[in-house]
Amino acid sequence: MLQKNQNNKTAVIGFLGTTLDNGFNDKRWQRWRPTVSLGLHDELLVDELHILYSTRDKRLFKIIKDDVAQVSPQTQVIGHHVSLSSPWDFADVYAELYDFAAAFDFQDNTDYLLHLTTGTHVAQICWFLLVEAGFIPADLLQTSPCPRPDQADPQGRYQIIDLDVSRYDGLRARFEAEKQQHWQTLQANLVTQNAAYQKLISDIEKVATRSTAPILLMGATGAGKSQLASQIYALKKIKSDSTAQAKYALNKFVEVNCATLRGDTAMSVLFGHVKGAFTGAASNRDGLLKSADNGLLFLDEIGELGLDEQAMLLTALEEQRFYPLGSDAPINVSFQLMAGTNKDLRQAVANGEFRADLFARLNTWTFFLPSLKDRLEDLPANIDYELARLGSEQQQQYRFAPDARQLYESFAMSADATWQGNFRDLTASMIRLTTLAESKAIRVEDVQAEIERLKELWLLPISNILQSQNSLSGNEPKPALNRETVEQGSHIILNQYLDEGTLATIDPFDAVQLAYVIEVCIQHKNQATAGRYLYANSRDKLKSPNDSDRLRKYLMKFDLRFDELG
Incomplete structure (x- = not known):
């Protein structure tokens, strides 16, 4: 039984059943018809019935509309004309239904049900994908005839399909494990239309699977260096786990932001210390380099490391050993190094702020990640990704009203949108929009307020x-x-x-x-x-x-x- 807000209306959306709904004589009342049956259930009161049909089925639509009016006078039947060159062509059907959903005026005071029984199997799959992705804020409705064919029952049965994925944590965990097992490329997680970025990821993928030399990721703050580093580790881990020789197995991923390492503590955090090495050293500390032994160490913002720390890091890379603070006994390590920076290390070397020998060691594989402003064609896909991600986290279905989506994308791709924080700015913006939106629908006024917030945040420092x-x-x-x-x-x-x-x-x-x-x-x-x-x-x-x-x-x-x- 549908659990609804008492103050909300109920609307059902579905195709006209050209086969099951068919019938032009009085015998039609003696059999089950899926669309008409929606008006025969006392506990399912339908206020609006939206029926999609083609021009050739105009006569059948009028009959169904009149029949629904007889069994459920309070139901308003609304027809929507659709044009499908082939109802079995997935791309054609999905595009038509996507356009329908984008133009449909979903109301906050209405509970929507999507009728899956009518329409081709292709249409049913497309409906499900649109609902699951959050483009249609509806639950799924399945109707069926009486299980005994010898009994005439025009009413039949109905079932509302529960899409609360939190109830299927076991299946979801199994799916994620299998997906991770079969995931082989960085491009599998890549959604981009930028040809240069596709080529960059392809090159990084080759390096990640064929080389153990250091990798340097250079790019502005928020360009995705840390996220890419973790994906590279996952790819390398899969390859190492599939290698027969156990000695090649990759250990854990250790990440540190060097900008957080200041003063005397930087040495201790990276290289560890022995008890009594300095005031406050009450016990031994291993340090991150030892923790990364046989694993992958990602030093984000490596340009912030002091010159002394840089020298010790170079020794650890070249000799595969280092001395903890206060210790005369070296520690042998073997780790793969990735580094990220928003600085141009070439200029830092020229300024005397970064060691030339360490930069030369890091510079075997250097990749420059583009900023969001250089990938504006990927904005719509990233907006959809953030909506889906936030919806999954909150168990909600967030969506833009069509005019609000157009306004947001127009601003996001304009010269006024500087995206100083790159994808971090976009993520923060989507969090604000989904949090402040009423009834999980982002309206024009929500976007207008967010645009003003972004403009204020992006006022350039002097x-x-x-x-x-x-x-x-x-x-x-x-x-x-x-x-x-x-x-x-x-x-x-x-x-x-x-x-x-x-x-x-x-x-x-x-x-x-x-x-x-x-x-x-x-x-x-x-x-x-x-x-x-x-x-x-x-x-x-x-x-x-x-x-x-x-x-x-x-x-x-x-x-x-x-x-x-x-």
Whole structure:
């Protein structure tokens, strides 16, 4: 029995049954007809009956409409004309039903049932796929005649099919295990129309299955480096597990974001320490390199590692051993290394911030991941992916109203959408839209509000504005800086560190300068390196240069300290 909101209407959608619904004389009332039977159940009260039919079946549709009106006067029968060149052609049927669902005005105050009994088997499969993917917010309805053919029963039976996948955790776990067992390529998880990205993934796949040399993934923050690294590990793991020699079996996947390793703890986290190696070392610690022995170590944002840590990492790669802090006994390790960075390590080497020998060791296989702005043709597919993923997590069916979807995609592909955080921005945007939408339907007003949120989040910080100006060549015309944009960018930063009273006393010139200095401090590991960057040109003019002290004194003028920033 259908469990519905008492205040909601019930609507059924289905095909006209050209065979089972057929009949033009009075004998038709003596047999079961699936569409007419929908109006014969006292506990299933249908307010709207939407019937899809072709032009050649117009006469039959009128008969069915009149017959339903006799048995269920409160049911409004609504016809929808469909044109199928072949009802057995999957692509044709799916495209027609997809267009029908996209144009259908689903109402929040209506519970929908999709009638699977009528229509070809191809149509039934397409209906199921559209419901399961969330394009049609409906439960599935199956009707059937009386089990005893010798008894005339026009009413028959009906059953609402439960699609609550949470009830099938065992089957789902089995399916996932089998899928993982047979999954062989990165491209199996790839949904893209970008030819360059397809070629990139194909090359990475070859390297992952044929080489144990380090892999370097370079790309902007949020471009998907971490996700791709875990997929590469899964692919390598499958191959190693299928290898007859046990010595080739790949151990676990160890991942660390090097941007979180600051100060003296970085050495200990990576290489471990022995008890008493330094103040606070109350017990031995293995470190991540040892944990990754015979496995795969992914060092995300490797450009943030200090020079000392880089030197020890290079030794571990080349000699397959390292010394924990405070230990005279080396530890032998054998691991495969992947690294990710949003920095151009070539420039970091030129700046003295990254060791040339380590970069040379990492640079065997270097892949540049494109940003979301470089893959805009993949936006619709990624929007669908996020809707399905969030719906699966929340056991809901999220969808866009057609006009809302058009508005969101138009903005997402426009010049106004900078997607500074790449796919992380898209994921966050979809989380906000699905969370705030009423009745799981994303409307135009929801999209309009989200567009304003994104525009506000993407206000360029002042250092980015200045950097974009400086990056232009001498032959290119440099656009004038917008005063309002520059002031907004600087105030966004300063509001995090200064109270309103202090901020009100700072001149606009000082505000822009201070905002830029703060951003430089955030991007550098310690006060000394930040000072060297800021005072690179004036250092040689001083008798006793102390970049760290100069920076400390500048920050003190605003009652700020380096270790409080970030």
